[in-house]
Amino acid sequence: MRTIHINSAIQSYDIVIGEKLRHQIKDYLPKNYSSILVITDENVVYLYGNDLLQALKGNKVFLEVVPPGETSKSIQVYYQLLTKALEYSLDRQSLIIAFGGGVVGDLAGFVAATYMRGVDYIQVPTTILAHDSSVGGKVAINHEKGKNLIGSFYPPVQVLYDTETIQTLSLQDVRSGYAELLKEAMLANENFFTQLLSISLEQIAMKDLITALETGINIKATIVEQDEREAGIRKYLNLGHTLGHAIETRLGYGKISHGEAVAIGILFAMYVSQQELQVKLPLKQVKEWLTENNYPIALSFEQIDDLVEFMMHDKKVINSEIQMVLLKKIGEPVLHNINKQQIKKYLHSFIMSEVKG
Ligand SMILES: NC(=O)c1ccc[n+]([C@@H]2O[C@H](COP(=O)([O-])OP(=O)(O)OC[C@H]3O[C@@H](n4cnc5c(N)ncnc54)[C@H](O)[C@@H]3O)[C@@H](O)[C@H]2O)c1
Ligand SMILES: O=C(O)C(=O)C[C@@H](O)[C@H](O)[C@H](O)COP(=O)(O)O
Numbered sequence: 112m113r114t115i116h117i118n119s120a121i122q123s124y125d126i127v128i129g130e131k132l133r134h135q136i137k138d139y140l141p142k143n144y145s146s147i148l149v150i151t152d153e154n155v156v157y158l159y160g161n162d163l164l165q166a167l168k169g170n171k172v173f174l175e176v177v178p179p180g181e182t183s184k185s186i187q188v189y190y191q192l193l194t195k196a197l198e199y200s201l202d203r204q205s206l207i208i209a210f211g212g213g214v215v216g217d218l219a220g221f222v223a224a225t226y227m228r229g230v231d232y233i234q235v236p237t238t239i240l241a242h243d244s245s246v247g248g249k250v251a252i253n254h255e256k257g258k259n260l261i262g263s264f265y266p267p268v269q270v271l272y273d274t275e276t277i278q279t280l281s282l283q284d285v286r287s288g289y290a291e292l293l294k295e296a297m298l299a300n301e302n303f304f305t306q307l308l309s310i311s312l313e314q315i316a317m318k319d320l321i322t323a324l325e326t327g328i329n330i331k332a333t334i335v336e337q338d339e340r341e342a343g344i345r346k347y348l349n350l351g352h353t354l355g356h357a358i359e360t361r362l363g364y365g366k367i368s369h370g371e372a373v374a375i376g377i378l379f380a381m382y383v384s385q386q387e388l389q390v391k392l393p394l395k396q397v398k399e400w401l402t403e404n405n406y407p408i409a410l411s412f413e414q415i416d417d418l419v420e421f422m423m424h425d426k427k428v429i430n431s432e433i434q435m436v437l438l439k440k441i442g443e444p445v446l447h448n449i450n451k452q453q454i455k456k457y458l459h460s461f462i463m464s465e466v467k468g
């Protein structure tokens with residue numbers, strides 16, 4: 112069992128990482144709550160719902176199960192959950208438990224942030240990707256014009272990461288979560304980056320994965336502790352997301368996983384870095400690794416106009432300038448403004464270079 116403490120001006124909390132933690136959740140409740148609402152999705156409730164409910168026995172517990180996937184991060188599902196919370200008479204001494212991946216974490220966290228102006232919530236992540244989403248307090252739902260456009264900074268009171276649960280993930284969800292690990296490595300730790308690229312996802316050992324998750328969490332924790340509300344260096348955690356989010360929105364939420372879209376965004380950020388900063392990055396190596404591990408990395412020319420429009424709704428855009436996270440080298444990110452016309456040109460030449468191979 113390992114604990115990483117996160118200092119926050121809003122709400123400090125511990126991330127506890129270990130096997131079978133879902134069975135011990137009662138020991139980690141920070142106080143007595145008048146009632147508990149567990150929010151989860153259909154896949155997670157099927158696999159682990161009973162374990163969590165058994166472990167909470169003795170408390171007044173309600174359960175809400177949403178459909179799996181990105182489409183649940185919607186204003187409709189959010190509103191339904193608020194209605195349920197009211198029907199269950201949750202009060203300000205109630206607790207919400209977000210039991211699942213990043214979708215459930217972001218959605219349930221936003222319900223917690225806004226129900227009666229805020230109640231406590233605990234993140235119980237069950238995906239690799241959620242090593243990222245459960246830390247740092249960003250909670251949100253999507254709008255048809257873009258990802259996470261409705262949200263808040265609202266940290267949990269506790270994160271309980273039961274590493275046993277990640278064993279049942281599909282290979283697509285392993286790919287998705289691993290892309291965020293790659294992102295963290297590229298921001299802060301070249302050795303970690305090399306190590307991640309030396310592994311084939313089909314053969315990954317659970318112990319190596321858990322070590323990688325802890326390293327990723329530590330990188331994220333160091334950044335969010337310095338800049339919780341994303342005024343500066345927290346923007347680095349958006350590496351690959353300017354294009355990644357636009358791809359998710361353009362294709363339709365859930366058509367591509369978040370991490371797979373971010374992986375394409377990372378390649379594009381590396382490509383733009385080379386052009387704008389005149390640096391040489393291991394772009395070929397990353398592309399080969401992504402291809403070998405079956406990431407979908409193809410974009411088409413006809414998507415360019417829509418992608419640029421969605422990129423204009425990125426939260427880092429100021430005065431119509433797109434702000435991208437670029438890399439001077441692995442471990443050295445920078446923020447860089449690029450105008451719409453230039454982004455369009457880069458997308459065109461990036462896709463052209465992909466087509467040529
Ligand atoms: N708040 C943040 O800082 C932050 C950071 C990164 C990503 N995100 C958000 O996270 C979301 C993506 O998260 P995700 O990839 O975890 O998606 P997800 O929650 O949809 O989970 C992916 C799939 O795995 C299933 N699943 C969950 N746990 C499982 C388990 N243990 N075994 C088998 N199947 C399981 C889910 O039902 C779902 O079908 C996106 O909406 C993204 O925007 C937020
Ligand atoms: O924690 C952060 O900050 C991040 O940017 C982490 C990202 O991986 C995550 O996808 C986040 O939700 C993106 O935030 P957004 O503000 O671009 O919606």
Ligand SMILES: [Zn+2]
Pocket residue numbers: 243291352369373
């Ligand atoms: Zn992300």
